Amino acid sequence: MLRSCARLYLKCKLNSSLSVRNAFSQNSSIQRIRSKLSKTQEGSSANEYWFVTNRGQYIKFGILSATVLIYPFYCYLLDGPFIDSSFKSRYKVTEEFPDHLEQIITEEYNRFLEKEEILPKDAPVKFTLQETTESLDTIARGSVGARTGGRIALPFYARFETKEEAYEYCKMHLEPFMFLNNPVCVIWDSPVGQEIISTLVLTPKAKRFLIARDLYANDSAMNVIARGYHWGLWSLFASVSTLVIGRMAKSVRYSFGRFMIVYTLCNIVAFFGSREMFNSYRYLNDHHGDFESARRSMQHCEGGKEYYTKMLKRNRLLTSIHGKSGLTTPIGDVIGLDTPIFGRYDSLRDAVAEEEEIAPAVQGDDF
Known part of the structure; x- marks a missing residue:
C-alpha cells in the first residue's frame, strides 16, 4: 500500500516537473519571439522616423536653404561680375558696328548721361549687334545703373542703312529665315520678300528711339538681381x-x-509666382523705356511709332508665309510676349498725337 502510494506520488511529481519545464520552454520561446519582434519594430521605427533626428533636420534645412539661395546667387554672378563672358557665351553677337550706327549710339549715350547728370563710370554699358534672328528685338542683360554694367544686343537689322544692304544680307544669311524658332522660306525677290526687307530698314530716328529706349529700360540697378530676387x-x-x-x-x-x-x-x-512677378517687373521697365525715349523729342516719338509699326507688319508677313497658326495675333503681336508690341505702339501713337498738338504752339513761341 505504501509502495503504491509512493509510486503514485513520484509519478505526479514527475508529471508536474515536466509540465513546468514545458511551460518554461514555451515562455522562453515566446520571449525570444517578442524580443525579435521588438527589435524589428525598433528598426522599422528608426528607419521611418530618422527625419526627426538631428541629421534629418540638417538635411531638411539644407534643402530649403539651397532652394532659396543658390539660384539668386547664380543669377547675380551671370548678370553681375561675369556678365561679359556669360553674355557672349549665351548669345551670338558682334562688337563691330557700321559708322553711322556707332555715331548714333555715341550721341544717344552722351545725351543720356547729360540728361541724367551722371558720369560714364556710373553708367557703364556695352552695345553689340546680334548675328542671328533668334530675337527680332533687343536682348539686354545686366544694368546700366550698376558698376558691373549692362550688355545690350541690338537686333541684327539695326546695321542696315539701305534696302540694297538688307537685300544682300538676307540673300546671304537668311535662307531660311528663322522666325520664332520656325524656319520660313522667303523668296526675297518677290513682292512679299521686298516688303519684309523694307521692314528691316530703320530710319535714323527709329534707331535713335531704339537706343534711347534700351538705355532707359535697363537703367535700374535692380536688373542685376531681379530674376534671383523674385x-x-x-x-x-x-x-x-x-x-x-x-x-x-x-x-x-x-x-x-x-x-x-x-x-x-x-x-x-x-x-x-516668381515668373509672373518678374514679367510684371519687365513690363513696367519696358514701358518706362518707351516713355522716357519718346519724351526726348518729336523725332524719337515718330521713330518709336515707325519701329513698332514695322515690327508688327513683319510679323504678319512672316506668319502668312509660314502658315502656322498660334505664333502671332492677326495684328502681328507675338502670342505669349511679356510686353505686347501693339500696346507699346498704341502708347507711342498717343504720345505722337500729343506732340503734334504741342509742336505748333512751341514753334510759334518766339518771345
Missing part, C-alpha cells in the same frame, strides 16, 4: 509654408517622402 522671395515663402505644414501634420514631419511632396508642390507655386 525667385528668392517666392521660394522663401514656399519654404516657410513647407515648415508650417510639417508642424501641423505629423505625417509630413516624420516622413522624408511626404516632406518632399509638400516641398515640390510649394515650389511649383513659387516658380509660377
Whole structure:
C-alpha cells in the first residue's frame, strides 16, 4: 500500500516537473519571439522616423536653404561680375558696328548721361549687334545703373542703312529665315520678300528711339538681381509654408517622402509666382523705356511709332508665309510676349498725337 502510494506520488511529481519545464520552454520561446519582434519594430521605427533626428533636420534645412539661395546667387554672378563672358557665351553677337550706327549710339549715350547728370563710370554699358534672328528685338542683360554694367544686343537689322544692304544680307544669311524658332522660306525677290526687307530698314530716328529706349529700360540697378530676387522671395515663402505644414501634420514631419511632396508642390507655386512677378517687373521697365525715349523729342516719338509699326507688319508677313497658326495675333503681336508690341505702339501713337498738338504752339513761341 505504501509502495503504491509512493509510486503514485513520484509519478505526479514527475508529471508536474515536466509540465513546468514545458511551460518554461514555451515562455522562453515566446520571449525570444517578442524580443525579435521588438527589435524589428525598433528598426522599422528608426528607419521611418530618422527625419526627426538631428541629421534629418540638417538635411531638411539644407534643402530649403539651397532652394532659396543658390539660384539668386547664380543669377547675380551671370548678370553681375561675369556678365561679359556669360553674355557672349549665351548669345551670338558682334562688337563691330557700321559708322553711322556707332555715331548714333555715341550721341544717344552722351545725351543720356547729360540728361541724367551722371558720369560714364556710373553708367557703364556695352552695345553689340546680334548675328542671328533668334530675337527680332533687343536682348539686354545686366544694368546700366550698376558698376558691373549692362550688355545690350541690338537686333541684327539695326546695321542696315539701305534696302540694297538688307537685300544682300538676307540673300546671304537668311535662307531660311528663322522666325520664332520656325524656319520660313522667303523668296526675297518677290513682292512679299521686298516688303519684309523694307521692314528691316530703320530710319535714323527709329534707331535713335531704339537706343534711347534700351538705355532707359535697363537703367535700374535692380536688373542685376531681379530674376534671383523674385525667385528668392517666392521660394522663401514656399519654404516657410513647407515648415508650417510639417508642424501641423505629423505625417509630413516624420516622413522624408511626404516632406518632399509638400516641398515640390510649394515650389511649383513659387516658380509660377516668381515668373509672373518678374514679367510684371519687365513690363513696367519696358514701358518706362518707351516713355522716357519718346519724351526726348518729336523725332524719337515718330521713330518709336515707325519701329513698332514695322515690327508688327513683319510679323504678319512672316506668319502668312509660314502658315502656322498660334505664333502671332492677326495684328502681328507675338502670342505669349511679356510686353505686347501693339500696346507699346498704341502708347507711342498717343504720345505722337500729343506732340503734334504741342509742336505748333512751341514753334510759334518766339518771345
